[in-house]
Amino acid sequence: MAQELKIGTLAVIGVGLIGGSFALGLRKAGVVERVLGVGRRPETLEQARELGIIDEAVSSRQAAEQADLIMVAAPVCAFESVFRELADHLSDRVVITDGGSTKGNVVSAARATLGNRIGQFVPAHPMAGSHMFGPQAAYADLYRNRNVIVCPLEENAQDTVSYVESAWRTCGARLHRLDVHQHDEVVAAISHLPHWLASLYVLQVARDVNADVDFKMAGAGFADFSRIAQGSEEMWRDIFVANRPAMLHQIDSLHALLSEAKDALAKGDFDWIEQMLRESAERRRQWEQERS
Amino acid sequence: MAQELKIGTLAVIGVGLIGGSFALGLRKAGVVERVLGVGRRPETLEQARELGIIDEAVSSRQAAEQADLIMVAAPVCAFESVFRELADHLSDRVVITDGGSTKGNVVSAARATLGNRIGQFVPAHPMAGSHMFGPQAAYADLYRNRNVIVCPLEENAQDTVSYVESAWRTCGARLHRLDVHQHDEVVAAISHLPHWLASLYVLQVARDVNADVDFKMAGAGFADFSRIAQGSEEMWRDIFVANRPAMLHQIDSLHALLSEAKDALAKGDFDWIEQMLRESAERRRQWEQERS
Numbered sequence: 001m002a003q004e005l006k007i008g009t010l011a012v013i014g015v016g017l018i019g020g021s022f023a024l025g026l027r028k029a030g031v032v033e034r035v036l037g038v039g040r041r042p043e044t045l046e047q048a049r050e051l052g053i054i055d056e057a058v059s060s061r062q063a064a065e066q067a068d069l070i071m072v073a074a075p076v077c078a079f080e081s082v083f084r085e086l087a088d089h090l091s092d093r094v095v096i097t098d099g100g101s102t103k104g105n106v107v108s109a110a111r112a113t114l115g116n117r118i119g120q121f122v123p124a125h126p127m128a129g130s131h132m133f134g135p136q137a138a139y140a141d142l143y144r145n146r147n148v149i150v151c152p153l154e155e156n157a158q159d160t161v162s163y164v165e166s167a168w169r170t171c172g173a174r175l176h177r178l179d180v181h182q183h184d185e186v187v188a189a190i191s192h193l194p195h196w197l198a199s200l201y202v203l204q205v206a207r208d209v210n211a212d213v214d215f216k217m218a219g220a221g222f223a224d225f226s227r228i229a230q231g232s233e234e235m236w237r238d239i240f241v242a243n244r245p246a247m248l249h250q251i252d253s254l255h256a257l258l259s260e261a262k263d264a265l266a267k268g269d270f271d272w273i274e275q276m277l278r279e280s281a282e283r284r285r286q287w288e289q290e291r292s
Numbered sequence: 293m294a295q296e297l298k299i300g301t302l303a304v305i306g307v308g309l310i311g312g313s314f315a316l317g318l319r320k321a322g323v324v325e326r327v328l329g330v331g332r333r334p335e336t337l338e339q340a341r342e343l344g345i346i347d348e349a350v351s352s353r354q355a356a357e358q359a360d361l362i363m364v365a366a367p368v369c370a371f372e373s374v375f376r377e378l379a380d381h382l383s384d385r386v387v388i389t390d391g392g393s394t395k396g397n398v399v400s401a402a403r404a405t406l407g408n409r410i411g412q413f414v415p416a417h418p419m420a421g422s423h424m425f426g427p428q429a430a431y432a433d434l435y436r437n438r439n440v441i442v443c444p445l446e447e448n449a450q451d452t453v454s455y456v457e458s459a460w461r462t463c464g465a466r467l468h469r470l471d472v473h474q475h476d477e478v479v480a481a482i483s484h485l486p487h488w489l490a491s492l493y494v495l496q497v498a499r500d501v502n503a504d505v506d507f508k509m510a511g512a513g514f515a516d517f518s519r520i521a522q523g524s525e526e527m528w529r530d531i532f533v534a535n536r537p538a539m540l541h542q543i544d545s546l547h548a549l550l551s552e553a554k555d556a557l558a559k560g561d562f563d564w565i566e567q568m569l570r571e572s573a574e575r576r577r578q579w580e581q582e583r584s
Contacts, residue, residue, distance in 0.1 A: 127511050147509055178505065186502050190510040194517040197489060199572040200553055204546050206575045210478050213470065215579050217439055218482040219419050223583075224516045225486040229576045233569035241562050251554050254496050258550070261492055262543050270533050277525035280491040283498045284521045287507050291515075 005029075005166045011036040011063035011070045013082055015048035018099040018126065019073030020138025023053050025171030028140040038063050048135040064089035069167060072098040075235060076242040080109035087113050096121040097164045101129075101187065102242040103151050103180045119155035122164040124148055125183065126173060127191075133232070144172030151180045188246035193254065195236055196247070198229040297321075297458045303328040303355035303362045305374055307340035310391040310418065311365030312430025315345050317463030320432040330355050340427040356381035361459060364390040367527060368534040372401035379405050388413040389456045393421075393479065394534040395443050395472045411447035414456040416440055417475065418465060421483075425524070436464030443472045480538035485546065487528055488539070490521040 010026060012019040015037045026032040037054030039045045045057035063070060064086040074082045079100060086096075100106045103123050110121050128146040148168045152161045165175050178186065205214050240247055264272035302318060304311040307329045318324040329346030331337045337349035355362060356378040366374045371392060378388075392398045395415050402413050420438040440460045444453045457467050470478065497506050532539055556564035 127509060129511075129513065147511065149509065176509070182502060182505070185500075186505050186509055189497055189500050189502065189506050190514050194493065194513055196553070197493065198517060199569055200549050201486065201489065201546065202572040202576050203568055204542075204549050205481055206571065208477075208481050208545075210474060210481065213474070213478050214481050215582075217419060217441065217468070217478055218579065219421075219439065221421065221486055221520045222482050223580075224519045225490060226576055227516045228513045229572050230580065231573065233566055233573050236569050237562055237566040240557060240565055241560075244557060244560075248554070248558060250496075251550075251557070253500075254493065255547075255550065255554070257492050257496050258543075258547065261488070262540070262547070265532060265536060265543070266540060268533075268536075270529055273532055274525055274529040276495055277491055277528050279498065280494040280521050281523065281525050284494050284518055287510065288515075288522065290507070 005031045005163075005170055007032045007167065008068045009034045009036060009066050011038060011058070011067035012054065012073060013038045013060070013063065013070065013086075014073035015039055015045060015053055015138075016073065016134050017132055017137040017142070018128075019071055020048060020051075020053045020135050021128075021140065021142035022071050022073070022099065022126075022167075022171060024138055024140040025143055026167060027052075029170045031167075031170055036063050036067060044135060048138075051135050051138070053135055053138060060085035061089045064094065065091060067091075067094050069163075070094060070096045072096065072100070074098075074100070075238050076100045076102045076105060077238040079106045080113060083109055083113040087115065087117065090114075090117050090120065094120060095160055095163055097124045097167070099124065099126050100242075101125060101191070101239050103183045104245070105242040107151070107153065107180050118153065119157060120160065121153065122156055122161050123151045123153070123180070124164065124168060125151070125187070126168070129191075129231075141172060143168065146173055147176060148173035149176050149178050149183055149186075151178055151183050184243055184246040185249065188243055188250045192239060192243055192247055193250045195228050195231060196240065196251070197254075198226050199236075202226050202229045297323045297455075297462055299324045299459065300360045301326045301328060301358050303330060303350070303359035304346065304365060305330045305352070305355065305362065305378075306365035307331050307337060307345055307430075308365065308426050309424055309429040309434070310420075311363055312340060312343075312345045312427050313420075313432065313434035314363050314365070314391065314418075314459075314463060316430055316432040317435055318459060319344075321462045323459075323462055328355050328359060336427060340430075343427050343430070345427055345430055352377035353381045356386065357383060359383075359386050361455075362386060362388045364388065364392070366390075366392070367530050368392045368394045368397060369530040371398045372405060375401055375405040379407065379409065382406075382409050382412065386412060387452055387455055389416045389459070391416065391418050392534075393417060393483070393531050395475045396537070397534040399443070399445065399472050410445065411449060412452065413445065414448055414453050415443040415445070415472070416456065416460060417443070417479070418460070419483075421523075433464060435460065438465055439468060440465035441468050441470050441475055441478075443470055443475050445472075476535055476538040477541065480535055480542045484531060484535055484539055485542045487520050487523060488532065488543070489546075490518050491528075494518050494521045 036058045126148045418440045
């Protein structure tokens with residue numbers, strides 16, 4: 001039960017939107033006694049302390065030794081070095097979870113570094129992105145009613161998984177379980193591929209001979225369709241690199257469909273086009289209904 | 293000056309969102325004495341009369357003979373038959389404009405049917421789409437602060453163009469002029485291509501092996517990116533058919549960029565990816581700022 005969760009010391013590696021909101025959510029629920037923060041930039045840690053996100057800035061080693069729960073909220077390409085700094089100092093009791101958007105590469109990094117502590121790591125992905133970042137963007141209710149995908153490892157004890165799920169549930173999250181491979185395919189399909197397409201689409205418009213007029217005339221449909229392209233380029237590069245196999249799989253599949261559609265348009269197969277539009281519109285409307 | 297505009301009799305062919313809002317906008321401004329409505333379905337015309345959009349339902353012939361201004365708000369593939377019904381009965385004084393999303397095919401249809409009346413037709417495209425349709429969706433302020441692209445023909449007298457622009461301006465629109473070819477390329481780039489991509493993307497997700505999980509996990513980014521895919525399949529099929537040359541041109545250009553991006557990802561050229569993401573994100577953020 002979420003109500004019975006008690007965390008003595010929480011350590012957050014990365015005290016921005018994702019890590020900071022996790023700490024604030026657990027603090028608000030009154031289940032955590034002390035929050036330690038780890039990060040590269042002293043001013044960010046100080047800001048997190050002033051905002052009441054953490055009680056104290058510490059080293060990775062101190063976090064590994066003192067914490068009951070560690071939440072790693074690092075860029076997805078930084079996990080290996082984060083784990084490496086923790087690995088030699090982890091206590092028997094500490095449990096680790098994370099907030100990374102990709103799981104295959106994070107689990108590989110964990111296996112490469114954590115050794116026989118691997119069972120103490122329960123990978124998770126909170127589906128709660130934002131254009132905002134940093135400690136000032138963090139808030140206790142970020143995860144309320146948001147989906148969090150937990151990807152238990154075969155080395156995880158049942159209790160360890162339950163403990164991590166209980167922490168996320170205490171933040172208000174809706175929990176789901178997927179295996180690592182399926183997780184990466186699912187997020188490639190519903191999150192990474194749209195970002196890829198929106199970004200390339202905006203680039204095409206920017207390079208169009210009519211670019212100035214295009215942007216001047218662009219309206220509400222353009223705004224919605226391309227909104228996600230504003231995300232952080234560093235974060236998204238890392239995500240594409242980290243989730244490359246699933247991305248390439250999704251891209252191949254989409255390119256085949258795009259070619260088929262282009263051929264239909266070129267040869268005037270308007271029935272194909274209407275059929276495609278109907279199937280797509282009906283599925284999207286159904287999703288809208290199920291969601292609300 | 294918009295204030296000086298006086299329209300004796302307005303005829304609207306198609307009394308739904310686009311045509312109905314045009315009539316209501318001019319009525320609200322007090323510049324029109326009488327509004328005639330033409331349409332295929334008697335119940336829709338009756339509904340428009342009850343809603344105060346039109347005063348009377350008439351035939352195409354009556355509209356052609358009696359109106360000072362005709363606004364054609366028909367599906368883009370229906371213009372040729374609409375014009376054909378009007379052509380033989382048009383008075384010397386009547387001016388025609390339209391609300392079609394494509395212009396090349398509409399102008400071709402006009403040239404094929406209107407004969408020496410071609411100079412009385414001033415093509416226009418109000419950029420004010422919606423998922424809503426029918427007379428009940430129409431409202432006087434639909435065009436307020438929305439872009440309307442006017443595509444004057446070389447046969448149009450200056451006064452004729454001014455009269456049409458004045459009517460649109462009276463509805464609150466921001467006016468722009470483009471030639472027909474450039475109009476079709478611009479709307480392909482900023483409106484039709486996003487719809488095409490969003491629809492094919494949703495279809496790919498619907499056919500994914502993980503489709504059920506995909507839709508369950510999909511969040512705010514997915515929602516925004518795919519919202520436009522809910523549009524009417526008949527209307528959008530017609531638009532793709534009507535704007536085929538510009539669409540194929542835009543599609544070819546996008547496919548080349550998509551291939552380049554896929555190659556960069558496949559071979560691990562992460563600098564290319566970051567560069568692409570940066571250029572795109574900066575341009576999109578700039579657009580957001582200019583817009584607000």
